[in-house]
Every structure is written in C-alpha cells, then in structure tokens.
Amino acid sequence: MITTRLDLARIRAARSDIDPIFLNTPLYQCDALGRELGCTVSIKLETANPVRSFKARGTELVANLLAGQGRTAAVCASAGNLGQALGWSGRRRGLDVTVVASRAAPAVKLDRIRALGAELELVDGDFEAARERAADISLQRGIRLVQDSLDIETCEGAATIGLELADAGSSFDTVLIALGGGAIATGVGYALKTLSPDVEVICVQPLGAPAMTHSWRRRRVVTTDSTDTIADGVAGRFPIPEVLDDLLAVADDAVLVQESSIVAGLRLLLEQAGLVVEPSAALGVAAVLEDRDRFAGRHVATIICGSNVDLDAYHRWIRT
Template sequence: MPVTQAMIDSAYKAIQPFIRTTPLDLSIGLSEITGVNIWLKKEHQQYTGSFKLRGALNCISHLSNEQKQLGVITASSGNHGLGVAMAGKITGTKVTVFVPKTTSEIKVEAIKNLGAKLEFVDGDVLTAELTGSSLAKETGSYYISPYNDPLVIAGQSTLGIEIHQQLPSAKAVFMSVGGGGLISGIGSFYKENRIDTEIVGCWPVNAPALLKCIEQGKINDVSEYPTLSDSTAGGIEADSITFPIAQKVIDQYYTVVESEISHAMHKLAAYEREIVEGSAGVALAAILQQAKKYHKKDVVVVLCGNNISFDKWIEVIEPYHFNKKIKINYCVK
C-alpha cells in the first residue's frame, strides 16, 4: 500500500502539536574534514530519544475510541516501544510492548517509566513482533507494527516535510534502515512531491535484512550478526508493505562495518558533542565512507536515536579517545 500525500498531510496535522520540530544543523567540523556540506537532522532530540514517536502517535491518533479503550499491542527492540508508550500516555491508551530479552536495560526502564506493560520473549525482534501480533489477533487489540503499517509510515514521513522545509537544497538524505518504516516514510514524501533529492539507505554489514531482500527481489530470512545498530537489527515480516515501498523510493544503498559505526559515533562526539546510538552512527558512517561522491553537496544525515546507555557509549568510543593510532579508511578530501 503506497503512502499518499493526503496521508502524509493528515499525519503532520495530527502529530505536530505533540512533537518537536527537531533542528537541522550544519556540522562545520564534519563538513571541513569531508568536503561535503553535512547537515545533521537531530531527531535524537525528539521526545523519547528517537523518530519512532511520530509513527506511533499518528497511528494511535487515527484509531477509534473503542480501539483506544481496548488498548494497543506492539513489539520492539526499544525505540518503537518507547514511541508507542509515549503516544499511549498522550492519548490515554493502554499499551503492551513485547521486547526481546536482550533489549538494552535503558530502553526497558524507559518504557516502564512511561506506564506501558512489558512482555519479554526469547529470540530476536522479529520473534517479538510475531508474538505480539498473534496476541493482538486473539484479543482484538490493534497491533502497531514498528514499520508494517501505513499509518506508522505516514507518521515517519513528517520528518521528510521538516527536512525539506529546513533545507530545500538537500541533494541527498542519508538514513539507517531496519524494517524500512523511516526510509519508506521520508522517501514517500520526496517521491510524492517529485523533489530531486537522493534517498540513501544505510545498513550495517552485520544486519542487512531489508537490503538483502531488495537485492533478491523477495522477502527471505536473512542471517544477521550482532551490531552496534541494534535498533535496525531483525528480520522483515513476510507481508511487509515497506518492501515494495523501499524498492520504489530508495535511490542508493550503502553498507558499513562495525568499526565505521563506532568511529562515526566518536566523530559526532568529538565535533558536535552529540551522544547517539549505533543506528545514527550507521548513517554518518555511510557519508564519511562515500564523501568523494558528494563533494561540496548539501547532504542530510538523519540522527535517528540516542537511546544507548552511557556505559555502552563510553565502551564504544573509548578506544578512539585513548588510541590515536586507530585509522579508518574513509574517503575524505
């Protein structure tokens, strides 16, 4: 199901009173070392620390009173669960979140603090999604997919509206990809409005599920390995609507290795004093890797989240801080 301009406009109207219009700032330091005009869309400063509130709030806002009273069910590795929990708090809707037992403690505690009920499952986030959606069917509750819902995708598309309003000259928008809700939303906005801006999908080499499905032309099980970008890890539902949308809207595909992700996280701290999670590091790592292709162009990097424990963040960047000999072979000027 495509996401239309009418759906995008409706989403923006529904959620705008309750969300932050996050900054889009030029990074002078990162631009200097790369030769690219790197603009940072600081969505990690959104309420709940990620873009996920947008889709969750739009979805719940469009439910009937009966559906809200019954409560909603979702599944998440953390950020989407936080978004739905906050949306539930805003709208007075009961929320149950299924999460893998491996979900970071900081995200689990944050979801609890927003008043949602947590259910832990063995396995990855796709297992949590299938478990949550199964219970929703049994109980008649509305299941809010992290990505496989047109209302969720339309909510994420509002980021595209903001980016274009803030920087009409953007030649490319880089963002990390998991289930595809974010890139399907932003990409749908740009394509619906025929704006000549390249939509760039960025994946960790260790967790490329949607990318591999696109390459193979169908949704398959894809082997994945541990990654700093835990928010984008996990398989794709067999009937996911993001698959055909992503095929249509993504113009360019890049992958990065774990050392590039951690290095990008360190660069954000060093040049911008920003703490972000691994998924945000993926998008920055990709433009650092491909800088020569975008020389002197205005490029937006979506910093999609900051829900990482401080101890974990220190562990990630510490080697770069204390070992000046570490080198990453990025394409810089």
C-alpha cells in the same frame, strides 16, 4: 509519479494529529562535522523530544486512530524505541500499551518503556521473536497489533520528517536514512521523491543486519538467520514484502556499513557535533566515511533518528 502505499495528502494532514513537540525538529548545518567528512553536512535532529527518537511521529497517528475508534489497548513488538513512543502516545490517550521486546534489547530502552507505564514483556531471542509474541498477544486479547513499517501510520508519521526536509528549501544533494524495518526510509523517501525528486535517497544498514538491503538489491524478500550489530534499532531479519515494494519505489541506493564505521560515526557525532546518539543514528555518517569520494563536496543531510543508548556500552565503543 511515485506510487507507494503512502499518500502525500494524508502525510500533510498527519502533521495536525502529531503533538507539535515531535514536529519541526532542528535542521542545521554542522561545519565541524562537514570538515571531517569532506562534504557539507546538515543534521536533522530527532532526539530532542520526550522519547528521544523519531518514532512518536508514527505512534501519535496510531494512538489517535485507536482513541478515535474507542479502542482501549494496543500491543507492539519493539527494538526499544517504538515501545517508548507508543507508551508515550498511548498514555496521553488513555490506552493500555503492551510492548514485547527482546531480553537482549538495551536495558535503558526497556527501563524507559516501563517508566512510561507500558506493560513490558520480554522474550528470549531477537526482535523477530518479539514480533511473533506480539502477534500472539494481539490475537489472544483481541487488541490492535501495531506493526512498525507495515502499519501505514508508522511510515506516514516518519514521512513528516521528509516533508520538513523538503519544505526547508535547502539544496541537499543527498539524504542518508537509517534502514531497518523500513518505516523511516520509505516514509522520508516517499516524501522527498514526491516533493524534491532530485534529492538522492540513500538508505544505510549495518553489514551485520543486511536483510532489507539484500532484499532491495535483489528486488525480492531476502531473510537472514541472525544479526550481528551494535545498531540494535535496525536489526531485523524478516523484511516485510509491502515495505520492500515501497522501498524499491523510493530508494536510489541502499548501502551496508561495517561496525567499525558505525563506531567511528558515533565518535565523530560526539566530537564534532556534541551529540550522543544510538548506533542507528550514526549510520549516515558511517556511509560517508566508507565512501568519501562519492560524497566529496556534496550537501548531505543525515537524520539523527534516536539517542536511546546504554552509556556504558557507548563509552566502551567510542574508546576502542
């Protein structure tokens, strides 16, 4: 019995509150990629939707809840994808959405947040600075602060991916999950460990943004002073204690990968799978590249969590 803040019955029920456009995403074996990696690789593709990431699974739950409570506004800090997702979910329910992001976030993510009609406020500093400012706005305006990974809806929304993986009945040995704040890792991990306990749950984080992995290893919150990674979507410094507790209950391992492996992963996903993805979505492939023996001959599922990437930067990365 896995005990976390998440609840399987709620996760199952959540599916009916999420717009179907975000559910039942493609899950398919990619032989070409598998040949390159020396294992069987299944792709769970979370990018073929209006916000090009998995985040709307969670914001659909949050926005539903808020609309049901008669709320009219919400604010969140975002590295870029949560803001788009909340913008999309909020717009459909008449919510005024404010997103706080770092000025350093990819322009393409910021543009798409604005295009969804959300109010975008930029701050100097990184994602953690955006989190502080979003909390201030919430207090000042008396509106709901949506906190990625802390708010149970963001974790349980992401957990519906785990339901789909478990329901697929495929015999995965391992699922590789990008680790940032922890919503997708704890969500998918909880669903899998509850329904398919034999499937190994491995979280993957960049060496350049290792706070949650260090925390998981030491079983206590470890923060870092800075981050240095192209994987902007997972670049936090302050793990949330409640989320770490959940992660400790569901993750079999947490590994750190180098930037060069993330880039190699981006390149392989393009060349072998025809997928343009953001760096966070290449973490799983990077983990296999760094430890081929560990995964040799196994069946690995990797969640392609987002494709909001600045194309100029992308082409620079994959050409080097």
